[in-house]
Amino acid sequence: MDLGLKGKVALVTGAGSQIGFGKAICLTLAKEGCDVAVNDIDLANARKTADAVKSPGRKTMAVKADVTRKAEVQEMVKKVLAEFGKIDILINNAGGMHPRGSSFFEQEEENWDKDFNLNIKGAMFCSQAVLPGMIEHKYGKIVNISSSVAKQAFPGVSTYSMSKSALYVFTRGLAGMVIKQGINVNSVAPGWGLTNFDPRDPEEIKKGFAPHTPIGRETTPQDVANAAVFLASDVSADIVGQILCVDGGSTMQ
Amino acid sequence: MDLGFKGKVALVTGAGSQIGFGKAISILLAKEGCDAVAISDINIDDAKKTAETVKALGCKSIAVKADVTNKAEVQEMVKKVIAEYGKIDILLNVAGAIMGGGPLEEQKEEIWDKEIGLNLKGTMLVSQAILPYMKNQKYGVIVNIGSGSTRMYSHGVSTYAMAKGAVDIFTKQLATVEAKTGIRVNCVAPGPSPTNFIKAPDKQAVVDMLARQIPMGKGTTPADIANAAIFLASDISGDITGQVLHVSGGSVM
Numbered sequence: 001m002d003l004g005l006k007g008k009v010a011l012v013t014g015a016g017s018q019i020g021f022g023k024a025i026c027l028t029l030a031k032e033g034c035d036v037a038v039n040d041i042d043l044a045n046a047r048k049t050a051d052a053v054k055s056p057g058r059k060t061m062a063v064k065a066d067v068t069r070k071a072e073v074q075e076m077v078k079k080v081l082a083e084f085g086k087i088d089i090l091i092n093n094a095g096g097m098h099p100r101g102s103s104f105f106e107q108e109e110e111n112w113d114k115d116f117n118l119n120i121k122g123a124m125f126c127s128q129a130v131l132p133g134m135i136e137h138k139y140g141k142i143v144n145i146s147s148s149v150a151k152q153a154f155p156g157v158s159t160y161s162m163s164k165s166a167l168y169v170f171t172r173g174l175a176g177m178v179i180k181q182g183i184n185v186n187s188v189a190p191g192w193g194l195t196n197f198d199p200r201d202p203e204e205i206k207k208g209f210a211p212h213t214p215i216g217r218e219t220t221p222q223d224v225a226n227a228a229v230f231l232a233s234d235v236s237a238d239i240v241g242q243i244l245c246v247d248g249g250s251t252m253q
Numbered sequence: 254m255d256l257g258f259k260g261k262v263a264l265v266t267g268a269g270s271q272i273g274f275g276k277a278i279s280i281l282l283a284k285e286g287c288d289a290v291a292i293s294d295i296n297i298d299d300a301k302k303t304a305e306t307v308k309a310l311g312c313k314s315i316a317v318k319a320d321v322t323n324k325a326e327v328q329e330m331v332k333k334v335i336a337e338y339g340k341i342d343i344l345l346n347v348a349g350a351i352m353g354g355g356p357l358e359e360q361k362e363e364i365w366d367k368e369i370g371l372n373l374k375g376t377m378l379v380s381q382a383i384l385p386y387m388k389n390q391k392y393g394v395i396v397n398i399g400s401g402s403t404r405m406y407s408h409g410v411s412t413y414a415m416a417k418g419a420v421d422i423f424t425k426q427l428a429t430v431e432a433k434t435g436i437r438v439n440c441v442a443p444g445p446s447p448t449n450f451i452k453a454p455d456k457q458a459v460v461d462m463l464a465r466q467i468p469m470g471k472g473t474t475p476a477d478i479a480n481a482a483i484f485l486a487s488d489i490s491g492d493i494t495g496q497v498l499h500v501s502g503g504s505v506m
Contacts, residue, residue: 214432240503
């Protein structure tokens, strides 16, 4: 299927991890004809991804920015625009959990702030920075990477879940606001994957899935990339403000 | 993007209408490389028209008459398709229609029964008939058609919307039960479409109304639904099951 992505420019945040969703999204976008700007807080990793994405005829660049810092985000977008002239697609993929699975009574406020700053404010800063250009061109696609846990009720308090859930509301509000200017905003909510996000042994993670995930396997970077790229393309132009759960059936809203 | 339809056989119900979603889906399945797309409709002449269009694209096709509310006809239809192609990999339950409306005080029970029969039982009967074949080959993809009207209560009391809401639940139930047998079940929920108002005397008034009511500013087209349906019918969405994807220009968030 021709997704109509040839010649489009995409910026993917948090795509430095070599086993992450972000890199798979970059690779799939490039395969479909996009030029890709790869962002990460770690420039060396961003470069690794940009190198992996390089293919004949495709332009890539690596750009360092901490998405929780507005000035760095604005600078990043300036650099990408200087290099590519436009940003058609923004994938708000940068995210994390600080720390993993702590008891509510032991949680530190500092970690609450880290979760909110990275998982929701980061997406807001990046969207704020790229939207003026998209509005000027009357064209844009923003895909926020949320999480399937945002819709599930686990016992316990998780600012990770809360901040990923905030992305749902952000997606809907922003989508309604900019759709008439030719900009689609949607979200992908991945299930658990074998990425750097979860530092445990992959075999240990896998053993946990079969009883808990209807399909019985982990969500792969390619699963997420396929959905994100579908939502970043013109074939999904009538899809506005939706959250697509890519989690083996874990969430049935 | 290769959607992996080579070698696959699809059955699309309610694909007789020459302006409907079913025909658009059938054409796209053919274009994207399906080996065969069987066309079913209560009107055999219409089904044949669609089958001819599919064949002209170089894809095998047969037209089969069936009233999806009649169990015997449904069983016969599935037998015919299996006899012709040996398998059914993909089922698209498109057969459906709006028959009633108006204030509750004036609604007829007979129409309630017909709307629920066609829009809910029809989808269940066809899925029931095909399931043994899909389970046998440990592979199958079912895409149901829902409706944005399930969330638009200002449209009034509607057994069409209620039946489509039940299809959403059927989608999630069947997806959960069959998750580990290699069968995925999802639903595409269209928003208001100009084809819903085909009998309206003032076409421009319909276009203007849709522009006011829908965030996108225009109605959902058969192409929009076909794109979403084949994304969910393809193995690239292999980690997605039990989902209702609203394709409605932001009417439903």
